[in-house]
Amino acid sequence: MNRRHGIQALLATAVSAITGPVAASAARLRIGLTSVILADQVAFLSRWERYLSSNVGCEVSFVARESYQAILDLLFSGQIDAAWICGYPYIRYESDLSLLAVPLYEGEPVYQAYLIRSRQLDVAIKQWSDLRGKVLAYSDPLSNSGWLVAQVQLALAGVRERDLKRVFFAHGHRNVAEAVAARLAQAGSIDGYVWETMRQQGMAAIAQTEVVWKSERHGFPPLVTLRNTAHPFRPQLQQAVLSMSNDGVGQALLHDLNLTGFTAGSPDLFDSIRRQAQTVPGSGVGA
Amino acid sequence: MTALLVTAVSARMSASTARRETLAMLDRAVVLLVAQARPLLVGDDTWRTFTLLRDTVGLIPGAATGHTRLAVLDTEGRVFAASEPVQLEIGRTLLGSDWHGQRLMSASNLRTRQQLALNNGAVILLEPIRSEDGQSLGYVFMEVEAPVFEPDWLALAKTALIGITLAVMLLAPAGWWVGRRMTRPVERLVKVIERVGREAPNRLRNEVPQTTDPELRRIGGAVLQLMSELEQREKAEARALSAQRLATVGRMTAAVAHEINNPLAGLITATQTLRLHGDSEPIRLSTVDLLERGLQQIRTTVAALLPQARREDRALEPGDLDDIVTLVRTTAVRQHITLTTRLEVESALRVPSAPLRQVMLNMLLNALGAAGEHGRIEAVLKADAESVHFSVLNTGTPLSSEKFNTTLDTESGQDPRGFGLWVCQELASHFRGGFNLDETTDSGTRLVFWLPNREPLEKET
Numbered sequence: 001m002n003r004r005h006g007i008q009a010l011l012a013t014a015v016s017a018i019t020g021p022v023a024a025s026a027a028r029l030r031i032g033l034t035s036v037i038l039a040d041q042v043a044f045l046s047r048w049e050r051y052l053s054s055n056v057g058c059e060v061s062f063v064a065r066e067s068y069q070a071i072l073d074l075l076f077s078g079q080i081d082a083a084w085i086c087g088y089p090y091i092r093y094e095s096d097l098s099l100l101a102v103p104l105y106e107g108e109p110v111y112q113a114y115l116i117r118s119r120q121l122d123v124a125i126k127q128w129s130d131l132r133g134k135v136l137a138y139s140d141p142l143s144n145s146g147w148l149v150a151q152v153q154l155a156l157a158g159v160r161e162r163d164l165k166r167v168f169f170a171h172g173h174r175n176v177a178e179a180v181a182a183r184l185a186q187a188g189s190i191d192g193y194v195w196e197t198m199r200q201q202g203m204a205a206i207a208q209t210e211v212v213w214k215s216e217r218h219g220f221p222p223l224v225t226l227r228n229t230a231h232p233f234r235p236q237l238q239q240a241v242l243s244m245s246n247d248g249v250g251q252a253l254l255h256d257l258n259l260t261g262f263t264a265g266s267p268d269l270f271d272s273i274r275r276q277a278q279t280v281p282g283s284g285v286g287a
Numbered sequence: 288m289t290a291l292l293v294t295a296v297s298a299r300m301s302a303s304t305a306r307r308e309t310l311a312m313l314d315r316a317v318v319l320l321v322a323q324a325r326p327l328l329v330g331d332d333t334w335r336t337f338t339l340l341r342d343t344v345g346l347i348p349g350a351a352t353g354h355t356r357l358a359v360l361d362t363e364g365r366v367f368a369a370s371e372p373v374q375l376e377i378g379r380t381l382l383g384s385d386w387h388g389q390r391l392m393s394a395s396n397l398r399t400r401q402q403l404a405l406n407n408g409a410v411i412l413l414e415p416i417r418s419e420d421g422q423s424l425g426y427v428f429m430e431v432e433a434p435v436f437e438p439d440w441l442a443l444a445k446t447a448l449i450g451i452t453l454a455v456m457l458l459a460p461a462g463w464w465v466g467r468r469m470t471r472p473v474e475r476l477v478k479v480i481e482r483v484g485r486e487a488p489n490r491l492r493n494e495v496p497q498t499t500d501p502e503l504r505r506i507g508g509a510v511l512q513l514m515s516e517l518e519q520r521e522k523a524e525a526r527a528l529s530a531q532r533l534a535t536v537g538r539m540t541a542a543v544a545h546e547i548n549n550p551l552a553g554l555i556t557a558t559q560t561l562r563l564h565g566d567s568e569p570i571r572l573s574t575v576d577l578l579e580r581g582l583q584q585i586r587t588t589v590a591a592l593l594p595q596a597r598r599e600d601r602a603l604e605p606g607d608l609d610d611i612v613t614l615v616r617t618t619a620v621r622q623h624i625t626l627t628t629r630l631e632v633e634s635a636l637r638v639p640s641a642p643l644r645q646v647m648l649n650m651l652l653n654a655l656g657a658a659g660e661h662g663r664i665e666a667v668l669k670a671d672a673e674s675v676h677f678s679v680l681n682t683g684t685p686l687s688s689e690k691f692n693t694t695l696d697t698e699s700g701q702d703p704r705g706f707g708l709w710v711c712q713e714l715a716s717h718f719r720g721g722f723n724l725d726e727t728t729d730s731g732t733r734l735v736f737w738l739p740n741r742e743p744l745e746k747e748t
Contacts, residue, residue: 120373135377137334165378168333175334182339184372 029056029233031223032071033084034140035172036257044256051249055240058233066171068142075224081231087219087273088144092284094267100234101221101241102265105193109263111190113145113215115153116176118183119208125187126212128157135166137185139173144273146173149215150189151280157259174205181208193220196209197258219269223262238264306436309348310402310410313429316357317400317414320427324359325416326426328367333377336368344370349435358428359416364394367425381428397426408433444707472496472503480510488514488521534668554581587613603640603675605630608668610659611647618655624662626651631669638675638738642714647677647735649707654681657732674720675740681732691724709734 031051035041045062052060063080065071069090074080074185082100090097101108117125125131131154139146147169154161161167170176173194180188181204192214199206223241225234245261254261261281277285320343327336340357349355350370358369364382369375383393388407392413412429475496482491491514495507557574564570590610612628619626631652647666654664660683669676695712708722711734715722720738 157737166333168331170334179334179337182341182372184333184368184377 008257027058029058029060029082029231029237030063030080030222031060031082031084031237032070032074032080033069034066035064035174041124044253051235051239051244052252055243056233056236058236060237070141072142075226081234082223082225082237084221084223085132085218085222086140086143086145086158087270088148088277088283089142090219090222090224091267091270091274091277092142096227097224098226098227099265099267100238101257101262102187102222102269103180103220103257104261104263105220105259107260109218109220109265109269111145111220112217113149114190114195114211115150115187115192116195116209117187117212117214118180119210120183124184128153128213129159130164131187132159133159134186135168135184136164137168137170137176137188139170139188139190140168143173143191144218144276145191145215145222146189148273148276148280148283151283152242152276153213153215154182157281166223168189174203177205177209181205187212191221193258199256214269216272218272219265222265222270305348309431309435312347313410313412313431316413317427317429319343320357320359320429321414321416324416324427325424328359328361328416328659329418333368337370337372340368340370347429347431348426349431352434354432356430359427360394360426362394362423362425364391364397364426369428377430380427382413394423394426402616410436424746430493432721471499472498472507475512476503476507483510484517488518489523497659522644551581551585554578560672564721601640603636603638603643605632605636606669607640607644608647608666611644611651612646615651615655618652619664622655622658622662624655624658624664626664626666629665629667631667633670634670634740636670636675637740637742638718642718643675643738646711646714650677650679650734650736653682653707653734654679654732657681657683657686661681663731670740673740675736676735676737678725678733678735680728680731680733684732685730686732687726688726695722708734 036044041064045064049060049062063074064072065074068085071080071083071085072089072093075083076096090099115128123130123134124136128150136150138150141147154164168179169187170179170185173191174251175187176185176190177195177198179185188203192211195206195211197207225231231237241262242264244254274285277283291633293540315374320339320405323339323343324336327339330506336359340359344350344355344357346357347357353371356369356371356374358375358380359367359380361367364380364384366379367376367378367380368377375381382391384391387405387409389403389412390403397413397415399415400415401411403413405411409430409432412427414427416424416426418424423512475494479491479494487737492511494505495511495514498504498507542581548644554577558575564575608628608630612626616626619623647668651664651666654666658664663680663682665680667678667680668677669678691708712722715736715738718738720736722734722736727732
């Protein structure tokens, strides 16, 4: 078991007690998320929990899962009170979700999807059409940058999935980078913010990969809550998150996340994703 | 050399052990992979299969050096995921294709676990992965290349080097020391054995090395036993010789008594004559002459007897033969035997007198017994730079060499008839000389006793 799996197991253990329908507790607020791109994820999350707990006025805890679907399942089943998900599942379940906050990356609530390839490839991959007969790694079936963007671009390049040698999901953007670095896949569809943050943190896998293509800017993966089940401390949570950049501890946490802050955001931030999803059959987003 | 041989043997042993252990580990890894890969294949999860293989290969020897690789193949025998994606890229057909120049079994024929030994020394394990209801889901592929099975020469060389160094530093000196310890008692024992019979057993006994080695102790014990028997024998000889001397003296007592008695009767008569007729000058003078001759005769007899009764420690002199002849002459005269002696001494005599006198007396007494009435005895003492010979010829019934040897072979000279001659032979062997029958003699019997003409190695009795 590698470190990442260990962390996931720890986090899973930490929330294993949360099973079955649990009544919303005024004393607790649970936020679900997929893994953040940090070597010391557990330590970071406990720092963030302490910070938010003191600012929200109730106990705040994080629940980590490997996929967006697992987070959504917890949210819809009332086992968590808020979730940090991708823009694609947000617009897919827009009718049930409400925006809590949108992270600011380099001052903007947007990011790009990247197509990356291995540096050691003996075959050139310069564009989406070059992926014919190649192995492509996706991140998550509910990821905009890790799946939806690739579907749109492959369709535009006239490449059907059966033209590829193989596609697989790596269960996280970080794993996409690792799969491409190991040359398990010749190319990968990845969240640009994640790739840049990994590079900034000097992660080894990044040195083995290079960016082939960057997408247009899309709304950054937002923090959401259920539209019709408001947690009593939701306003305090939103306030605490939005004002993180106003104090030293919050700034240090944001620095670790490679973010500059949070904004309230608006649904139109995700229009580009919505448009894309409408062109992709089976995306779950109607035209 | 030993260290090298041991290293070579241990290299072979460690190679076969390492091979067995590696194969056993592969077996366990296959079982693990089949169980873990089953749900991943069902879920078509390439990434998790890859991480499973990547984590598992780390447990198998040769992973760090790139000599070991694992893969999970799909139902067609194509790579689904591999621990080394660069060598075993996704989608590559393995089953039914050539791999390292050898054709692998096709997927349709692979029903049970297969272990293949490739020509290049690599070992490949193939195991089908089946669903619980027996459907084929794919295959586990494992390859371990030859270098993994080879002995770790570097480590072994290090061991050999340590072994050789230890051997040189410790074992060689220790071996030399042990060898010396083992051989030194042997050398000492050999030296002792060389001196047995020539030196006093008492002194030699102290020089027999004391050792804990059972074999050497046995030999040492045997040497001590030999010396003790020799000593016993020498004591027996000495006892026999002195007994024989006493016996000889005893036997001579009658003759001596006779020798003394003869003049005594005359002397007693002469004293009476002096008492009665001492006034007469002529009678007194003749009587005193008679007294003087009688006393002279007694003195001569006693003088000849004294050395025989005394243990001496001097070289033989020609006069010794005269003494012996004096002692036996009476017997010869009584038996009407003509006794002549001859001296042919051309060199200084360097042999001990006591044993030679004993020998001469024995040989003459034996000759007197054998010569018979009116016989003739001829005794010759010869000496040159090399040896001293004493021979006695008697004209009695000739003694055959067979009879002579039988007489001498009589154990310990217990046959009283041959005792004198047996003593002669013992003395001859003791002084490294000889005692034999001269078979060239035409008439009668000539016995010859000889000794090297040199100082004895040590004082002998």
